[in-house]
Amino acid sequence: MVKTDCVIALMVLLACLTVAHAQADKSLQQRSIAEALDSWITTAEQQVVPAADAMPKDKYAFAPDRACGEFRGVRTFAQQVKHLAANNYGIAALILGRKRTDDMENETGPDSVRTKAEIMEYVKGSFAALHEAVATIDEKNVVQPTESPSQWQKTRLSFAMDAVAHSFDHYGQLAEYLRMNGIAPPKTRPAPAASLKSEGERKVAPSFDLNDAEGKSVKLLALKGRVVVVNFWATWCHGCQMEIPSFIEFEKKYDNRGLTIVGISMDDDGWKSVRPWIKEKGVNYPIVIGNDDLSQKYGLVGMPLSVLVDRQGRIANSHAGVVDTTAFEEQIQALLREGVKGSVN
Numbered sequence: 001m002v003k004t005d006c007v008i009a010l011m012v013l014l015a016c017l018t019v020a021h022a023q024a025d026k027s028l029q030q031r032s033i034a035e036a037l038d039s040w041i042t043t044a045e046q047q048v049v050p051a052a053d054a055m056p057k058d059k060y061a062f063a064p065d066r067a068c069g070e071f072r073g074v075r076t077f078a079q080q081v082k083h084l085a086a087n088n089y090g091i092a093a094l095i096l097g098r099k100r101t102d103d104m105e106n107e108t109g110p111d112s113v114r115t116k117a118e119i120m121e122y123v124k125g126s127f128a129a130l131h132e133a134v135a136t137i138d139e140k141n142v143v144q145p146t147e148s149p150s151q152w153q154k155t156r157l158s159f160a161m162d163a164v165a166h167s168f169d170h171y172g173q174l175a176e177y178l179r180m181n182g183i184a185p186p187k188t189r190p191a192p193a194a195s196l197k198s199e200g201e202r203k204v205a206p207s208f209d210l211n212d213a214e215g216k217s218v219k220l221l222a223l224k225g226r227v228v229v230v231n232f233w234a235t236w237c238h239g240c241q242m243e244i245p246s247f248i249e250f251e252k253k254y255d256n257r258g259l260t261i262v263g264i265s266m267d268d269d270g271w272k273s274v275r276p277w278i279k280e281k282g283v284n285y286p287i288v289i290g291n292d293d294l295s296q297k298y299g300l301v302g303m304p305l306s307v308l309v310d311r312q313g314r315i316a317n318s319h320a321g322v323v324d325t326t327a328f329e330e331q332i333q334a335l336l337r338e339g340v341k342g343s344v345n
Contacts, residue, residue: 033142037134037160044167045127050186051174052081052123057116059181077177081119082109084170088126091163094148095133095156105149134160195317196331202314205230205307206297210264210288213275218262218286220313227254227335228309229261232290232300235277236267239322240304244281246325250332251285257336258311264290266303310335 055062060078075083090104103110113122137156148154153162175185205228209219220228231247233240244263251261263285265274270289278287298307301320308317308331316335319328 033139033157034135034137037137037157038131040164041127041130041134041160044164044171047171047187048081048084048167048174049120049124049127051171051178053120054178054183054186055116055174055181060116060119062177062181064177064180077174078114078116078119079108080170080173080177081123082113083107084167085109085119085123085126087166088123088130088163091159091166092126092129092133094146094159096136097146130160130163196308196334197316199310199314202310202312202316205309205313205315206294208264208288208294210290212286212288213271213278216286218288220262220309223260223262223309224313225311226258226260227311227332228313229259229332230298230307230309231261231263232266232295232298232303232305232307233263234266234303235273237303243304243306243322243325244283246323246328248282248284250329254332254336259332259336261285263287264294266290266295266300308332308335311338 055077061076063074063076063079086104086107086109090100090107093100093104109119109122113119137160142157143155145154146156148159153159175188178185205220207220209217209221212218220230229247229250231240231244233244235241247261247263250259263278263283265287267273267289274287274289298305299318304320304322306319306323306328307315308319310316317331
């Protein structure tokens with residue numbers, strides 16, 4: 001470990017906390033140091049474990065050769081995962097004040113762990129060890145000096161920061177190895193859209209009456225008889241920017257068949273950011289500025305969130321994250337085929 005690692009770790013942790021503050025619902029903010037640290041251990045785990053599992057077992061020995069660039073003596077995919085996991089186990093031991101094993105100290109992992117199945121269990125166990133360790137961190141011991149092999153890294157907080165930064169560093173390498181084998185890292189793939197709810201399962205969508213950029217009222221109740229996509233988004237949200245061009249096309253394609261898309265921006269500075277952005281992107285559907293009350297009613301935790309409302313004003317599907325464009329369009333088509341039955345309450 002070197003001092004550069006500390007700077008990187010601090011930058012990663014601060015960046016992560018900034019994103020969490022921007023995207024998380026206020027009611028979900030962490031209440032203690034242990035909870036805050038544990039949430040980012042979880043975030044790293046949710047990236048690393050699926051990536052490790054995505055590589056086929058016959059490719060676990062893959063390492064890029066010189067044809068891919070300036071690679072010489074780099075770790076194989078299996079060694080990358082084991083190295084990451086061994087560091088996790090070692091960090092957990094340091095936080096708990098336990099002696100590290102030799103394979104933790106040299107960050108290679110046990111020689112007996114060789115197959116994909118064994119390595120997967122090893123990396124999952126390493127995150128379980130980190131969860132156990134950070135649960136012991138509190139306000140009294142978080143920056144209290146503790147026994148450490150490092151000349152500068154001597155607190156539980158610095159150890160936990162190292163685990164997050166190191167995990168994300170090697171996740172990036174795992175992701176590149178996957179791409180070199182024609183495999184998209186799981187967390188970069190659009191999530192499959194959930195199937196439409198049956199008509200008996202659908203509940204009335206929370207109503208709203210908000211003004212668009214021109215001051216015109218956009219009222220959900222006034223859209224009865226049409227299929228509505230309620231899309232929570234923000235100008236700073238990368239995933240939102242990825243899917244909005246598809247929504248523009250949907251509006252063009254299905255407007256005359258009864259589709260309306262309503263974008264609800266959650267930008268903190270409202271129209272200051274939103275008005276020039278929608279003009280630049282040529283957004284052709286109503287955009288309004290949302291609020292915490294409305295976002296909570298729709299169950300917003302992170303963006304984007306796209307809610308399909310049927311012709312009767314009932315929620316037929318709610319999709320968190322970037323939509324699978326093909327599947328989402330099929331659901332729009334299915335709702336457009338449904339007849340008008342009753343009215344919005």
